[in-house]
Amino acid sequence: MTNSQSQALNDYTAAQERFAKLGVNTEDAIQRLTAISISLHCWQGDDVGGFERAADTLGGGLAVTGNYRGKARNADELRADLECALKLIPGKHRVNLHAIYAETDGKRVARTDLEPKHFARWIDWAKAHGLGLDFNPTYFSHPLADSGFTLSHRDAKVRQFWIDHGIACRHIGAAMGRELGSTCVTNVWIPDGFKDLPVDRRTPRELLRDSLDKLFAEKIDRAHNLDAVESKLFGIGSESYVVGSHEFYLGYALKKDVLLCLDMGHFHPTESVADKISSTLTWLPELLLHVSRGVRWDSDHVVILSDEVRALMQEIVRGGYLQRTRIALDYFDASINRVAAWVIGTRATLKALLLALLEPLELLREYEGNGDYMARLALFEHLNTLPFGAVWNHYCATNNVPDGIEAIEILKRFEEDVLSQRDFSSK
Ligand code: RNT
Ligand code: ZN
Numbered sequence: 001m002t003n004s005q006s007q008a009l010n011d012y013t014a015a016q017e018r019f020a021k022l023g024v025n026t027e028d029a030i031q032r033l034t035a036i037s038i039s040l041h042c043w044q045g046d047d048v049g050g051f052e053r054a055a056d057t058l059g060g061g062l063a064v065t066g067n068y069r070g071k072a073r074n075a076d077e078l079r080a081d082l083e084c085a086l087k088l089i090p091g092k093h094r095v096n097l098h099a100i101y102a103e104t105d106g107k108r109v110a111r112t113d114l115e116p117k118h119f120a121r122w123i124d125w126a127k128a129h130g131l132g133l134d135f136n137p138t139y140f141s142h143p144l145a146d147s148g149f150t151l152s153h154r155d156a157k158v159r160q161f162w163i164d165h166g167i168a169c170r171h172i173g174a175a176m177g178r179e180l181g182s183t184c185v186t187n188v189w190i191p192d193g194f195k196d197l198p199v200d201r202r203t204p205r206e207l208l209r210d211s212l213d214k215l216f217a218e219k220i221d222r223a224h225n226l227d228a229v230e231s232k233l234f235g236i237g238s239e240s241y242v243v244g245s246h247e248f249y250l251g252y253a254l255k256k257d258v259l260l261c262l263d264m265g266h267f268h269p270t271e272s273v274a275d276k277i278s279s280t281l282t283w284l285p286e287l288l289l290h291v292s293r294g295v296r297w298d299s300d301h302v303v304i305l306s307d308e309v310r311a312l313m314q315e316i317v318r319g320g321y322l323q324r325t326r327i328a329l330d331y332f333d334a335s336i337n338r339v340a341a342w343v344i345g346t347r348a349t350l351k352a353l354l355l356a357l358l359e360p361l362e363l364l365r366e367y368e369g370n371g372d373y374m375a376r377l378a379l380f381e382h383l384n385t386l387p388f389g390a391v392w393n394h395y396c397a398t399n400n401v402p403d404g405i406e407a408i409e410i411l412k413r414f415e416e417d418v419l420s421q422r423d424f425s426s427k
Pocket of ligand 1: 043048062230232263290330
């Protein structure tokens with residue numbers, strides 16, 4: 001054992017004792033954390049570009065700022081980048097794909113004609129690395145989405161195209177789930193909305209309801225694929241009205257028994273997504289989360305260990321909802337090393353989970369039950385200075401994952417050796 005390893009172990013043992021005094025078993029917390037998988041969004045690796053190359057611009061009101069060197073140019077590079085990231089993240093995780101990441105061997109395949117075979121390489125790769133896969137139909141970056149409307153488009157032919165795309169994607173999700181032996185969540189997010197004040201808010205929502213009913217009509221084994229619907233407050237170009245609002249999808253999820261997806265960047269800035277966990281899970285069986293960080297008008301900054309993420313994970317753990325919540329990431333930053341963005345965001349999400357798992361819940365509940373709100377508040381404050389970092393470092397070490405400082409060095413080396421070698425001159 002090196003000096004620094006034995007120092008880390010001493011730190012951990014000391015931390016273990018501090019937590020034990022409050023009735024918290026750090027080993028139990030670590031064991032529970034090990035069982036949690038985070039779904040890493042493949043689109044952080046190439047600025048939501050995909051490999052379809054049908055549209056030059058992103059569309060759908062999504063915007064990625066920055067042009068840092070070395071973005072993945074194809075699926076092999078994207079997978080190599082994900083492999084690098086996953087080595088720096090403790091635990092077993094999942095990868096979240098979008099339909100535009102299909103591999104079609106240079107052939108143009110309409111989105112309605114996509115099949116599991118176009119994701120065979122992703123599935124083989126996931127199998128080889130012990131990863132689960134999740135999936136998303138892509139309702140943007142396409143000529144038939146240029147009007148800003150897809151599933152709620154007033155033209156039935158356009159709606160049908162997008163319904164058929166959704167159906168194709170559910171089959172792909174089911175194949176992923178079946179082949180990997182791990183349920184795939186296929187999440188529907190559409191950009192539909194108006195920049196300026198509409199006169200008719202009703203018709204697009206009723207059209208969307210009908211389109212979704214058709215999209216979800218076929219029963220698919222829930223062990224293979226689970227469907228989710230994701231709401232949004234506003235987007236760039238849909239500031240005044242979004243068809244798929246929170247209330248719309250909350251109602252839809254309840255009535256039609258699909259998962260509700262809550263994206264942390266899709267609500268009013270002072271609204272607490274954490275508070276929605278127990279409200280929605282009182283009624284819904286399961287939730288999908290898009291962990292993200294809103295900064296002013298942007299909903300997709302790299303996740304950090306913020307108060308919002310901490311509160312969210314506290315709610316999941318305190319409420320006993322870990323089994324009923326699927327945790328995915330959703331952000332895109334092209335202004336820094338993109339592989340590092342995955343690593344920073346995933347590690348921050350895991351840290352928030354570990355912090356939540358280290359709470360002395362029995363004691364806190366006892367105080368609250370006795371009406372001792374002073375002690376509850378004082379204990380919350382005390383917890384902020386406990387040696388959490390020693391437990392996190394121990395968790396990383398036991399998973400053969402470097403600590404935060406070593407990870408920076410490894411990411412820099414990968415950037416020098418791999419990312420900076422990518423040539424974009426032909427583009
Ligand atoms: C957009 C939604 C959606 C996308 C991804 C690319 O506002 O958050 O989840 O970010 O599907
Ligand atoms: Zn999202």
